[in-house]
Amino acid sequence: MIQLVDVTKMFDRFAAVKGANMMVPKGSIYGLLGPNGAGKTTLLKMMAGILRQDRGTITVDGEDVWENVRVKQRLLFLPDFVYFFPHATIRQMADFYEQLYPSFSRGRFTELRSAFSLDVDQKIQQFSKGMQRQAAFWLAFSVQPDVLIMDEPLDGLDAFVRRHVKQLLIEEVAEREMTVVISSHNLRELEDLCDIVGLMAQGTVRMERDLNELRAGMHKIQVAFRGGFPSELAERLDIVHREERGSIVLLVVRGEKRSIEETVSSFAPLILDVLPLSLEEIFVYEMGDVVDVRETVVG
Numbered sequence: 001m002i003q004l005v006d007v008t009k010m011f012d013r014f015a016a017v018k019g020a021n022m023m024v025p026k027g028s029i030y031g032l033l034g035p036n037g038a039g040k041t042t043l044l045k046m047m048a049g050i051l052r053q054d055r056g057t058i059t060v061d062g063e064d065v066w067e068n069v070r071v072k073q074r075l076l077f078l079p080d081f082v083y084f085f086p087h088a089t090i091r092q093m094a095d096f097y098e099q100l101y102p103s104f105s106r107g108r109f110t111e112l113r114s115a116f117s118l119d120v121d122q123k124i125q126q127f128s129k130g131m132q133r134q135a136a137f138w139l140a141f142s143v144q145p146d147v148l149i150m151d152e153p154l155d156g157l158d159a160f161v162r163r164h165v166k167q168l169l170i171e172e173v174a175e176r177e178m179t180v181v182i183s184s185h186n187l188r189e190l191e192d193l194c195d196i197v198g199l200m201a202q203g204t205v206r207m208e209r210d211l212n213e214l215r216a217g218m219h220k221i222q223v224a225f226r227g228g229f230p231s232e233l234a235e236r237l238d239i240v241h242r243e244e245r246g247s248i249v250l251l252v253v254r255g256e257k258r259s260i261e262e263t264v265s266s267f268a269p270l271i272l273d274v275l276p277l278s279l280e281e282i283f284v285y286e287m288g289d290v291v292d293v294r295e296t297v298v299g
């Protein structure tokens with residue numbers, strides 16, 4: 001488990017992160033969302049022990065991260081600009097990672113060779129940006145860290161590789177209970193990957209939510225009634241959005257699916273359809289009052 005309590009980071013007199021709190025349960029994938037300049041990179045660098053917080057605590061399984069070799073051997077940070085030694089090949093970087101991380105697995109490295117079709121003996125600097133990122137993922141998966149922290153890692157990957165990398169991440173989490181934190185400014189990018197999403201704006205984590213709970217707690221329905229929409233029904237539902245399209249009424253309603261269906265059915269509707277609600281819509285309706293979600297993370 002990763003825990004941040006009241007974490008602040010100052011750059012001179014500017015607070016890039018201000019009293020941030022965050023909890024990432026073991027074996028979960030946490031998506032840190034936020035607009036440019038929200039403080040995501042600064043927060044992740046502190047979580048990885050690269051920057052030191054000015055205030056607050058950051059722990060992995062109860063141990064402070066800062067200057068803690070034991071924690072750092074179990075934790076891997078993939079920055080937004082991946083760095084390799086000049087002139088190094090993947091093979092040489094693998095040798096280096098093997099010395100650095102006791103958990104590095106040669107077997108896993110070889111196994112993943114077919115997943116990333118890159119030449120292990122070519123200089124990484126000669127690779128395209130997307131290929132360099134693939135190399136970084138290959139090495140990261142070979143390290144088999146307990147905690148993987150990634151800053152906008154999917155940027156620059158083509159759709160095929162992106163899907164493949166997401167699949168590998170999900171497998172690692174399921175098989176080894178790896179804990180993953182991944183930042184992005186795009187909710188759509190994370191929606192099929194994360195268990196929890198934290199929304200960051202102006203240096204603070206404004207909200208943390210379990211995605212399954214979010215999905216179970218809000219529904220979109222399409223209804224029609226003879227003689228118009230009963231006002232009594234409106235009082236019995238927790239409606240967060242309402243749109244009329246002729247005689248059809250489209251509602252976004254808070255609550256469990258079964259109970260919503262039962263309530264609406266008791267008013268004998270001519271039509272009652274439950275429609276899928278995207279995570280993006282849930283965010284807009286659920287958190288729109290906290291930050292301008294549409295502006296910030298669904299763009």
Ligand SMILES: Nc1ncnc2c1ncn2[C@@H]1O[C@H](COP(=O)(O)OP(=O)(O)OP(=O)(O)O)[C@@H](O)[C@H]1O
Binds near residue numbers: 011014035041
């Ligand atoms: N080394 C630094 N010195 C001064 N200010 C900094 C430094 N690093 C970051 N900042 C400032 O802190 C704020 C947060 O930056 P950060 O890079 O953490 O945001 P971000 O959410 O990762 O943004 P993006 O999505 O654009 O990558 C910004 O206003 C940035 O200018």
